[in-house]
Amino acid sequence: MKTKCYKCNSIVNTRQRVFNIMGFEVRGWKCPKCSEEYYEGDDINKVLVYNKLKKGIPVKVGALGSSLVMRLPKEVSSVFDIKKGQEVILRVKDKELVVEV
Ligand SMILES: [Zn+2]
Structure with missing residues (x-):
């Protein structure tokens, strides 16, 4: 070209x-x-x-019933190919909360 x-x-x-x-x-x-x-x-x-x-990207914490929810920015979900309904793992790593996809 x-x-x-x-x-x-x-x-x-x-x-x-x-x-x-x-x-x-x-x-x-x-x-x-x-x-x-x-x-x-x-x-x-x-x-x-x-x-x-x-x-680090700041995200807002909301509420859904008695649970708290975090919104995942679209740019992040598209990079990691995360879909609605998909299960991710929350884990503590070196005293920080990590989301594993
Ligand atoms: Zn050139």
């Missing part, structure tokens, strides 16, 4: 390839002239969400 590199402005002939970024498969292409890399938005978004999760 012919495409334009926005870093060096070259029109280059490229083919899509798969990069491994932090363990995630990310489709994209690399400019043969300046080595700039371009990634598919959906794929690189998983890496961005993963990075956000390492710092």
Whole structure:
């Protein structure tokens, strides 16, 4: 495919390839002239969400009857492919509450 590199402005002939970024498969292409890399938005978004999760994402605690519920942001559920009704495991790890998918 012919495409334009926005870093060096070259029109280059490229083919899509798969990069491994932090363990995630990310489709994209690399400019043969300046080595700039371009990634598919959906794929690189998983890496961005993963990075956000390492710092922590605040979620609100609500109530459902006598139980408390936590809302899982859509971006998180899509990265981990968590569906409504699915069971996850709550576990204590190094004194922190961890959700295992
Ligand atoms: Zn380039």
